Each structure stands twice: as C-alpha cells, then as structure tokens.
Amino acid sequence: MTERSRDAGTGTRPExxxxxxxxxxxxxxPTKPKATGDTAKRPTARRExxxxxxxxxxxxxxxxxxxxxxxxxxxxxxxxxxxPALYYYVKSKEDLLAKLxxxxxxxxxxxIEALAAxxxxxxxxxxxxxxHLIAFQRASQPKRFQLLLRSEADxxxxxxxxxxxxxxxxxxxxxxxxxxxxxKGQFRPVDARATALAVAxxxxxxxxxxxxxxxxxxxxxxxxxxxxxxxxxxMRSADRTPEGAGPKAALALIRxxxxxxxxxxxx
Numbered sequence: 416m417t418e419r420s421r422d423a424g425t426g427t428r429p430e431x432x433x434x435x436x437x438x439x440x441x442x443x444x445p446t447k448p449k450a451t452g453d454t455a456k457r458p459t460a461r462r463e464x465x466x467x468x469x470x471x472x473x474x475x476x477x478x479x480x481x482x483x484x485x486x487x488x489x490x491x492x493x494x495x496x497x498x499p500a501l502y503y504y505v506k507s508k509e510d511l512l513a514k515l516x517x518x519x520x521x522x523x524x525x526x527i528e529a530l531a532a533x534x535x536x537x538x539x540x541x542x543x544x545x546x547h548l549i550a551f552q553r554a555s556q557p558k559r560f561q562l563l564l565r566s567e568a569d570x571x572x573x574x575x576x577x578x579x580x581x582x583x584x585x586x587x588x589x590x591x592x593x594x595x596x597x598x599k600g601q602f603r604p605v606d607a608r609a610t611a612l613a614v615a616x617x618x619x620x621x622x623x624x625x626x627x628x629x630x631x632x633x634x635x636x637x638x639x640x641x642x643x644x645x646x647x648x649x650m651r652s653a654d655r656t657p658e659g660a661g662p663k664a665a666l667a668l669i670r671x672x673x674x675x676x677x678x679x680x681x682x
Contacts, residue, residue: 520581
C-alpha cells in the first residue's frame with residue numbers, strides 16, 4: 416500500500432459537541448450499540464490471524480501437490496487443527512480460492528480505480544502510487560499471488576468472474592492514468608495498453624524475485640524501486656516536456672524540432 420492510499424483508507428472522525436463532552440440523558444443507562452451491517456461482518460483480529468495462516472499453508476500445499484491433490488484435511492493437518500475446526504473458517508477448497516480472489520484482486524482493484532479517478536493528483540504521482548500498491552502486495556504476499564495464478568483454471572465460476580473483473584479494472588485504471596499523462600504532456604506518447612501491461616508485469620514479477628525478509632530490500636523498498644521504474648519509463652525528458660497542455664504546447668515542441676531540422680540542413 417502506498418502512504419497516500421493508506422491515508423485514504425482511514426475513516427472520518429465523528430463531529431464533536433460543544434465543550435468536548437457528550438451529556439448522558441438523566442435516568443437512562445448507556446446501552447451497548449448493536450453490531451449491524453459492516454460492523455457485524457468485520458473479522459476479529461484472531462480470525463484474521465488464523466485466515467492468514469490458512470492462506471499461507473494452503474499456498475505451500477497447493478504449490479507442492481497441486482490444487483486437485485490437496486484437500487482440507489491436508490490443510491488442517493498443516494495448521495495443527497482438526498478438520499471440523501477448519502470448517503469454521505473455510506467450507507471448501509473453492510471457498511478458499513474465492514476468499515483469495517477477494518483479498519488479492521477485488522480489494523486492490525477498488526483502490527486502483529479510486530486512485531486513477533482522482534484527477535486532482537498529478538498523473539505521475541498516481542502512476543507511482545498504483546504501481547507501488549500492486550508491487551507491495553506481491554512483495555509482501557508472494558505465495559498467495561503465485562497460488563492465485565496457478566489456480567485460475569480451478570476457480571469457481573463466480574470467483575473466476577470476480578477475478579477477471581478485478582484484473583480488468585486494474586488494467587483500465589493504469590491505462591487511464593497513462594493516457595492522462597500523455598495528454599498533459601508529462602508522458603511520452605506511448606501505447607497506453609502496452610505500457611499498462613508492462614507496468615503490471617513489472618509489479619507482478621516481484622512475487623518471484625523478492626522474498627519477505629530479504630536482506631537486500633524490505634517489502635516497501637522493493638515496491639518503491641519498481642514504482643520508480645514504472646514512472647521513469649514513461650516520463651518525458653525535462654527538455655521535451657511542454658509548458659502546459661493542449662495544441663499550443665504541442666506546437667511549441669514541433670517548432671523545436673523544426674529549428675533543429677533547419678540547423679542540420681544549413682550545416
């Protein structure tokens with residue numbers, strides 16, 4: 416996650432009251448609010464820890480034995496718990512994959528869409544943040560990403576549909592930011608789709624060359640290097656960056672080229 420996207424994920428604080436305190440109505444005992452909606456569905460810290468361990472053990476087993484060669488009993492044994500206890504967290508292998516899709520694809524896609532749509536932020540900054548978001552996830556959870564790729568053919572129909580939608584949304588977000596950077600004259604006139612695929616490929620490959628705990632880079636440092644490269648490969652050089660956007664700015668660059676051509680012809 417980038418610093419900006421982490422900030423964006425924090426909630427707003429409730430408005431205060433005059434004097435900074437809330438007076439309790441006389442004669443009424445405070446009542447504990449009921450857990451409804453998202454609050455009721457929010458996983459506990461212990462559940463998150465257990466689910467993370469399930470994903471890690473499943474990733475190792477699927478990589479070693481394949482999806483079809485692994486059952487929930489194998490995962491339960493690796494976890495050191497009973498199979499009925501495992502059913503509390505996942506109902507089937509397919510359910511496990513569906514949760515993996517939600518975590519690895521759908522969540523990041525929503526963040527990428529939000530970043531891409533924020534036109535108040537410079538395209539180069541947005542491109543870096545999107546690349547950092549993707550690369551950091553791959554760096555910090557490489558086994559899960561590798562598992563997802565290996566298991567694409569085994570995804571249940573709904574999970575497969577969600578996975579494709581998330582991947583498409585992420586790609587469209589990258590293309591949108593790249594196109595905007597080109598129009599504003601910040602980025603070279605590259606093919607937006609090919610460039611978006613190249614950026615995604617760079618970020619995804621982190622899951623293979625970086626290992627959590629690597630003494631060369633932390634997860635954030637690895638993601639930062641890739642994000643910097645993603646921006647560097649599309650940025651115009653300083654002397655070729657137009658002053659402003661639009662036809663006039665483009666014509667100014669053309670005049671520079673014509674002046675250069677005239678000098679060559681006169682030499």
